[in-house]
Amino acid sequence: MSWTRKILRVNLSKGSCTSEPLNMEWAKQYLGQRGLASKYLSEEIDPKCDALGPDNKLIMATGPLTGTMASTAGRYSVICKSPLTGAIACSNSGGFLGAELKFAGWDMIIFEGKSEKPVYLLVQDDKVELRDASHLWGKTVWETDDILHQTHQDPQLRVACVGRTAENGCLYAAIVNDKHRAAGRSGVGTVMASKNLKAVAVRGTQGVGNLEDAKTFMAAVDAGKGVLAENAVTGQGLPAYGTQVLMNVINGVGALPARNMRDVGFEGAENISAEAMAEPRASDGKPNLTTNAGCFSCTIACGRISTVDKTHFSVKDKPQYHGASGGLEYEAAWALGADTGIDDLDALTYVNFLCNEDGFDPITYGATVAAAMEMFEEGVITTKETGGIELKFGNTEAFVAVTEALVANEGFGPDLALGSKRLCEKYGRPELSMTVKGQEFPAYDPRGIQGMGLTYATSNRGACHLRSYTVSSEVLGLPIKTEMGDAEGKPELVKAFQDVTALVDSAGLCIFTTFAWGMDNIAPQIDAACEGDWSVEGCMEAGERIWNMERMFNTAAGFTGKDDNLPPRLMKEAIKSGPTEGQVSRLDEMLPQYYQIRGWTEDGTVTKETQQRLSL
């Protein structure tokens, strides 16, 4: 269905659940999910509020295509102010929960206030109630999911919840749905736990409806699926190898950061790559990768389901980790592996399981450990702080030990729960935090891939690859090849990617479709489903409007152009060897042009004219 035109507002302080109509004026301007929920957040909270206080709100939002037959149309996003960055947070997840929420008849849920004691929200179509969750507090994501399924005796129930790291205040806790799909970044799980909200369990039976022009929609959906199937990347590459195939690619082109971005190029990359995941291992002849998997309505199915070698030291005595579960994606494998200097595939898969089991972002976590490792090697952190653990780059046992400490909230765990910015500040080495606006980089070195430097610096949620994935053009040549090392033309490229992505994230679709789909494939699907102008031009303008609105939220929260920055290491320490030798990020050349193209002032503020042009 497209919009259900209904919002569920849950006031956790009062314990009330009320239904209200969706603001259709806003829906026609901001579409849904990321855009529309960010509009609600901007209107309803003070951007300067304490992210972990009752004044912050947490919105779970679907897009108008979520739950339809469009390929990948199962997405939902979580929007709130981030405790990690202080900026707007919007984390997108797949799996099946988003579609279920739609089937229950809701476009979004707005959580406000704070519950006195732990609760979970049960949504069964129109029947909605807050229930006591005291028995779930202290439980992992996996336990919570199992208990709620047992309690409600419904295998079709979909659960999104937080684990123990969120309860313990880890600043980058995730909300995990369907056990291993996560709204992973920026600490949205921490906000959920701060409201004493443990879980959202949803069952919807209302099916599909409300499409503006169902026949045209089905034709556009069919055409779109055809394009995905015929495209070699979405039809073959992603299902077979997943995102992890990039490990060797990015290493090969000289843009794989390693060891807290001190180095570029990781000698162990091939051991943690997609190809290694497909190799039979010595102990049982089975590969790490069990199968691929798809989210709701997805015809790509890039997901990885993996096992850890049962004889591996990390799980030898822990049979609960011997089954198959969500495996390594590229960004996680990079952060947990290359960035910590560890190339033990089983250890990384185990740590990734823990990220899912207890709900924390593997990118920020891996990068935080990497920063701690650099400080350990420099003698700033010692075994006194780590509880006897030799936290050096490449030390697999140490890595597993500190991860278990994080989950148990013991030893060095609470320090790691801070994220790298606060950790490096605590130990007097702020320059070693590889972050923008307090959020850690993913797996592409901005010295090697110039567009990614601008992407990270200007991303509205702090360093992130999913706000404008220019790697697609700069490395893979999709849709057209641009030179990785060139700064020229990148401001235009970044802006175009940012606007398209904002729109796709607001529709209910997965961004991976854009390896094959252009706006001319996407817009007809939205236009047929939704009221309003969703032509290619209308979609692009909405994307731009959403980007600017998020920017204005951040400006009101206190961010300025000075925060569109990269750590000095990436601006000054040139890449030491390989195909990108000698390069640094040329952000200072790109940023002024980017502001100009955006219609912003020299210090990065959205001008009145731009606001008027975009009806902001």
Place this chain on the structure above:
Amino acid sequence: MNVSIELYASLMKHLPPGKSRFRRDLKVDDGLILNRLIEQFHIKPEEAHLVLINGHYIDAEERDDRKLAAGDVVSIWPPVAGG
């Protein structure tokens, strides 16, 4: 002259037996054209989506003219993506 080839993902099936996961070292004629090397490994042009020489991108149009030099490492991927 000596060059090396690296084949990744589904192209690994074209690698002759050898020790390394992806790489084979070869003796080839001086100045061998890149596309001729790709053909020797029975890789169809549309399968060679991403081709690097020493980590540098080589556009599909250049591959028929590009002469290899001694010590070059040629890396090839089928259509792949991620993120």
